[in-house]
Amino acid sequence: MVTKEFYNELEEYINSLKDKKDDVKILNFVIEKLDSIPVEVQKFIAEKTGLMEISIENTINFYPKFRNKVAGKKVKEVAICVGMTCGSWGKGYYDELAKILEIDEKGISKDGKIQLTTKRCFGRCAKGPNMSIDGTIYSMVTMDEIKRRLNLK
DSSP states (O other), X not given: OOOXXXXXXXXXXXXXXXXXXOHHHHHHXXXXXHSSBOHHHHHHHHHHHOOXXXXXXXXXXXXXXXXXXXXXXXXXXXXXXXXXXXXHHHHHHHHHHHHHHTOOTTSBOTTSSEEEEEESOOSOGGGOSOEEETTEEEOSOOHHHHHHHTTOO
C-alpha cells in the first residue's frame, strides 16, 4: 500500500524538476523509494505531470529496469548470448526458450515471470555459449542446464 506521505514526497519531487515531464527521472525516484511502480502511482504521475498514462506505460515497457518493477512483480531477466562465438547455440537456445515460455512481442513469458532477451556478447567467448539470469552470467551452458536453472520441464 502506497502511503499519503509517499504521494506528498513524489509530488514535491515532480515540482522540483526543471522538466516536470521527465518520466524517466520520476520513475527512477519511485523505484528508489518503493522498489516497484504500482499502477495507482503511474496514474498519479500522469495526473501531476500532464503526461498520458499510455506514455508512462510506454516508458516502463521500453526500459527493462522499469518493466520488472510494475506492481512489484519480480520478472526474472534472462539474456542469451547471440554474438559471434555463441551465436549458433545462442540463437537455438533463444528460439527454443521463446517457444517453451510463449514469449510475447515484449519478450515476456506467458505467465509474466520471465523476460527473455538476447545480448551481443558477455565477453566470455572462450567459455560459450553464455547466458545470464538476473545479471549472473553462466558459461558453457546447455539447454538442459538452462531449463533446470529456470525450473522448466
